[in-house]
Amino acid sequence: GAGVSQTPSNKVTEKGKYVELRCDPISGHTALYWYRQSLGQGPEFLIYFQGTGAADDSGLPNDRFFAVRPEGSVSTLKIQRTERGDSAVYLCASSSNPGQYEQYFGPGTRLTVT
Amino acid sequence: DAKTTQPNSMESNEEEPVHLPCNHSTISGTDYIHWYRQLPSQGPEYVIHGLTSNVNNRMASLAIAEDRKSSTLILHRATLRDAAVYYCILRDGAQGAQKLVFGQGTRLTINP
Numbered sequence: 528g529a530g531v532s533q534t535p536s537n538k539v540t541e542k543g544k545y546v547e548l549r550c551d552p553i554s555g556h557t558a559l560y561w562y563r564q565s566l567g568q569g570p571e572f573l574i575y576f577q578g579t580g581a582a583d584d585s586g587l588p589n590d591r592f593f594a595v596r597p598e599g600s601v602s603t604l605k606i607q608r609t610e611r612g613d614s615a616v617y618l619c620a621s622s623s624n625p626g627q628y629e630q631y632f633g634p635g636t637r638l639t640v641t
Numbered sequence: 642d643a644k645t646t647q648p649n650s651m652e653s654n655e656e657e658p659v660h661l662p663c664n665h666s667t668i669s670g671t672d673y674i675h676w677y678r679q680l681p682s683q684g685p686e687y688v689i690h691g692l693t694s695n696v697n698n699r700m701a702s703l704a705i706a707e708d709r710k711s712s713t714l715i716l717h718r719a720t721l722r723d724a725a726v727y728y729c730i731l732r733d734g735a736q737g738a739q740k741l742v743f744g745q746g747t748r749l750t751i752n753p
């Protein structure tokens with residue numbers, strides 16, 4: 528079946544601009560996670576949704592970062608006033624229920640801020 | 642989340658077994674040991690997990706020390722497609738769905 532998809536696959540933006548990154552989880556998965564991965568590092572947790580609500584947003588680095596999941600399916604990660612340090616691969620993952628041990632990851636969106 | 646320690650890199654030959662170690666000396670009684678791997682230009686993928694007993698699945702085996710302070714991921718017969726970064730992660734089973742806390746992982750190179 529279809530896995531987690533993320534769009535766009537690549538995004539280049541200028542410093543100071545606003546960007547939106549989209550994640551389509553596996554159909555029926557209630558839990559959705561966002562991570563970001565800088566070059567040479569492991570993924571770093573940003574935020575976790577259970578249904579429509581953010582259950583844990585402790586990884587969001589500052590208030591320029593915001594994520595929504597209005598209907599409990601697709602999620603959008605929004606970054607305002609982008610900075611060069613925001614350049615990274617942004618990964619989305621989903622799981623079928625809160626206790627499921629396996630998270631399914633998408634291919635990521637590579638964001639480059641120039 | 643409890644910390645894990647893995648070698649930065651390892652190298653092996655195709656069709657030979659690979660043993661990837663992980664130390665987690667501060668593991669708690671409710672921590673599950675998870676392994677994920679990340680192939681080049683892809684998102685991480687789940688490999689295996691366990692609590693106390695050794696585990697086997699189609700991808701790998703997980704050997705857990707009796708004191709649970711270390712574990713080893715075993716690839717029985719490595720192929721070139723197994724070249725990836727392997728992450729050993731502890732996840733508290735008592736807290737339900739939780740974020741994954743990735744370290745640096747072990748970069749596995751497979752020689753033909």
